[in-house]
Amino acid sequence: xxESGLIPDLFRAEYRKLVSVLCKHFGFDQxxxxxxxxxxxxxxxxxxxxxxxxPSNPVAWLYYxxxxxxxxxxxxxxxxxxxxxxxxxxxxxxxxxxxxSPQNINDSQLQMMFAICDDAIPxxxxxxxxxxxxxxxxxxxxxxxxxxxKETINKRLFRAKEKLRERKTxxxxxxxxxxxxxxxxxxxxxxxxxxxxxxxxxxxxMLRKELCLEAMRLCTMLVENSYTNKPQVNALLSxxxxxxxxxxxxxxxxxxxxxxxxxxxxxxxxGLISKGGYFLDRAATGDxxxxxxxxxxxxxxxxxxxxxxxKWENILQYYxxxxxxxxxxxxxxxRTYALAKANGKQEAIIAAEKLNLKxxxxxxxLLGELYTGIDDQKAVMDxxxxxxxxxxxxxxxxxxxxxxxxxxxxxxxxx
Amino acid sequence: xxxxxxxFHFDQTMGSPSPEQLKIxxxxxxxxxxxxxxxxxxxxGTGLSTEGRxxxxxxxxxxxxxxxxxxxxxxxxxxxxKDFEEAVSLAKxxxxxxxxxxxxxxxxxxxxxxxx
Numbered sequence: 001x002x003e004s005g006l007i008p009d010l011f012r013a014e015y016r017k018l019v020s021v022l023c024k025h026f027g028f029d030q031x032x033x034x035x036x037x038x039x040x041x042x043x044x045x046x047x048x049x050x051x052x053x054x055p056s057n058p059v060a061w062l063y064y065x066x067x068x069x070x071x072x073x074x075x076x077x078x079x080x081x082x083x084x085x086x087x088x089x090x091x092x093x094x095x096x097x098x099x100x101s102p103q104n105i106n107d108s109q110l111q112m113m114f115a116i117c118d119d120a121i122p123x124x125x126x127x128x129x130x131x132x133x134x135x136x137x138x139x140x141x142x143x144x145x146x147x148x149x150k151e152t153i154n155k156r157l158f159r160a161k162e163k164l165r166e167r168k169t170x171x172x173x174x175x176x177x178x179x180x181x182x183x184x185x186x187x188x189x190x191x192x193x194x195x196x197x198x199x200x201x202x203x204x205x206m207l208r209k210e211l212c213l214e215a216m217r218l219c220t221m222l223v224e225n226s227y228t229n230k231p232q233v234n235a236l237l238s239x240x241x242x243x244x245x246x247x248x249x250x251x252x253x254x255x256x257x258x259x260x261x262x263x264x265x266x267x268x269x270x271g272l273i274s275k276g277g278y279f280l281d282r283a284a285t286g287d288x289x290x291x292x293x294x295x296x297x298x299x300x301x302x303x304x305x306x307x308x309x310x311k312w313e314n315i316l317q318y319y320x321x322x323x324x325x326x327x328x329x330x331x332x333x334x335r336t337y338a339l340a341k342a343n344g345k346q347e348a349i350i351a352a353e354k355l356n357l358k359x360x361x362x363x364x365x366l367l368g369e370l371y372t373g374i375d376d377q378k379a380v381m382d383x384x385x386x387x388x389x390x391x392x393x394x395x396x397x398x399x400x401x402x403x404x405x406x407x408x409x410x411x412x413x414x415x
Numbered sequence: 416x417x418x419x420x421x422x423f424h425f426d427q428t429m430g431s432p433s434p435e436q437l438k439i440x441x442x443x444x445x446x447x448x449x450x451x452x453x454x455x456x457x458x459x460g461t462g463l464s465t466e467g468r469x470x471x472x473x474x475x476x477x478x479x480x481x482x483x484x485x486x487x488x489x490x491x492x493x494x495x496x497k498d499f500e501e502a503v504s505l506a507k508x509x510x511x512x513x514x515x516x517x518x519x520x521x522x523x524x525x526x527x528x529x530x531x
């Protein structure tokens with residue numbers, strides 16, 4: 001199918017809708033049937049459209065064919081059943097019709113989100129299943145995204161479905177009392193998916209951007225549904241918009257990382273920054289401050305390039321709070337950087353020495369930064385330690401530049 | 416790793432801080448707690464209302480505690496530390512200690528009620 005980008009996009013957009021509706025119709029324990037019918041529909045479409053051209057209403061065509069395939073499957077299935085009473089046959093006629101109304105399509109996808117994002121399966125399996133079923137990614141694409149093989153992904157998805165089947169997962173909205181907890185798992189998965197795209201070391205630029213966009217699309221669906229439209233969901237969407245606004249500016253043509261201070265501000269996407277602000281506003285309701293609120297606050301300030309006291313004091317306080325509810329080494333390092341900007345390098349150096357993150361090359365990068373201008377020889381030593389622990393050629397390149405800079409400075413100060 | 420509780424005793428005979436002093440203090444306090452959290456040693460904590468009640472034997476209930484004692488418990492945090500020495504080293508930078516008459520009490524948490 002070489003027509004244009006339209007067909008693959010159409011397929012992906014409709015596959016995920018069809019598969020969700022069919023999964024809901026047949027129930028989770030028959031998820032393979034749903035996937036087969038969906039895949040089969042697209043196979044038929046590929047073959048048919050190659051010969052006869054694209055129909056005037058491709059979506060209607062797909063839905064019509066999918067409904068028929070589902071009907072055929074159900075009829076075949078019941079023909080093998082031992083006892084078919086007239087009553088069952090009558091009920092059969094009623095249950096065959098697949099509901100492809102916009103409402104059901106939307107609800108089914110949201111309900112699948114909750115079904116898939118279950119702590120019983122590992123988070124990479126949740127992401128994998130989300131990409132396959134919620135985003136319509138092909139197995140090879142998922143393998144590329146995770147830098148692994150099709151076999152690994154197939155195994156991972158297979159095991160995950162088995163596990164969910166064992167748990168008799170139902171495709172439905174969680175009840176009011178469970179909603180916050182289940183939503184937390186969904187948001188974690190969406191955030192991990194976004195981070196895969198944003199931070200991944202895969203060189204596949206387009207693919208990585210797709211992951212970010214898919215995460216944002218899923219979060220948008222949650223925001224647009226009044227049942228799931230909670231403050232923390234808006235906060236997460238805000239946070240992703242702010243990060244995504246710098247996607248174009250973060251990497252050069254060769255795929256090398258461009259650090260924040262060196263980015264071309266004109267390449268920051270103003271529309272996304274604006275959207276981020278909009279959702280941050282909507283998140284400012286209720287009395288619970290989630291980690292996403294704090295991260296969105298930090299992300300907001302990072303969209304303001306100017307080096308003001310207000311910016312760094314705010315970022316510092318957000319990190320102070322974030323670390324209390326969700327510690328991570330990166331947050332600790334970033335907090336210490338903000339501390340340097342807000343309270344001065346001396347205080348930050350003392351705090352940095354207490355962090356004990358000696359296996360992390362970012363830790364030595366931070367120390368190098370802090371010692372720059374205060375003790376350039378020490379800075380060189382720290383940058384060299386960072387270099388030794390760097391994991392990618394891109395990182396090494398960045399660090400080498402720092403080493404060269406510091407060595408120059410060290411020679412200037414040591415007369 | 417053990418869990419320790421740091422109890423903040425505030426000397427109210429020294430008078431309440433002004434809004435400006437309070438602002439400075441709050442930043443120092445949050446920076447101090449943030450520093451502990453950055454070391455991954457923060458467990459939890461909270462401030463306490465100044466309003467309170469005191470129950471005594473004989474069904475005595477009074478508004479309190481501040482009517483009777485000069486020191487009130489302003490709040491507490493719980494932290495992770497190897498031993499008292501480490502807990503004390505984390506506690507000594509608490510900005511409460513800049514105020515005369517204030518104190519930070521460090522105790523080890525020795526047993527917890529297990530939730531079923």
